Amino acid sequence: MSCEIEQDLTAFLDGELPELRAKQVEAHLPGCPSCAGTLSLIRRTVLQLAALPELSPSLALRRKVMARLDEPSGLTERLRALFRPAVLMPALGMAAAASVAVVLSVGPESRLDPEQMYVAMNMEMLEDFEVVGLEPEDVEVVTHLHELEALP
Amino acid sequence: MEVDEDAELMLRVAAGDKSAFAALFDRYQASICRFAYRFVGDQARAEELAQEIFVKLYRSAKSYRPSAKLKTFLFRVASNHCLNEVRRGEYRMPHVEPHTEEQEGADGQAQHASGPDQALEGKELERAVGEALSKMSERERAAFTMCRFEGMAYRDIAFALSASEAAVKSLIHRATLAVARRIEELQAGLCPARSQA
């Protein structure tokens, strides 16, 4: 229904097309009312977006962020902060280390119980998640895995 | 020059300088809040996301290389964070309540009085954009926001989204058209006379 030029119209308007392609689009426009119409619609819209109301972040945000900077961050740091000196099970490697750290960050006082061992054994699940850093919520997912597994 | 200044600040952050981090925060908080807001459509949630994004930026200072612009690096952190949150079901776009024809008509009466050629403004425009954003894919939404509200180049958006420039080009095109059509629809609702012409 529409020509293949159509898909390049936004990039054309944004000045993001290679020179040669931009020239082709330019040459095409006078003979194609459909593309010319779409281009002017896009142009109008982009201009209109400038009229959107501005947001103002709350003043509390800065304070909250600055206050969180000293929280233990990486897994090793969290571990170090909780276990000093750290006593790890080397055979389980990073997965175990990670689960211990995360479990302890949820409840630092607790010892490893069967549920936490379960977490340790299911760490690969977390590693499959494309998470940059593990968070307490990640652990919740894993600690409730057995509920999922109970399903047929 | 701003880019070098950013890189320098970030190097100081990596060395543990919190005042350097505060300077970066001040420089980019509006951008990140806006990005997060456009992403989730709710200001309180957007601030939570922004908070987490900045904490992640702080923690990743050591992995920053001045070869990438800091803003691009920051938006990569922000995009990853927002996309992950959505994937985990933490956040949903709330305002998908495409308003009904009756409402449009009623609103339209009031608006129409101020002139038939009037374009959508303020709250109406906000609603149109919010509705369109809530219906598109997360990647379209992220690409659109970086392009239209941050003025980022396609190449930088591609880096932020770990996508090809060709992919970004089509994400932005589809998203821009979706927003354009939603604005048009609402505008037609406000100015019925014009839509028939």
Ligand SMILES: [Zn+2]
């Ligand atoms: Zn055409």
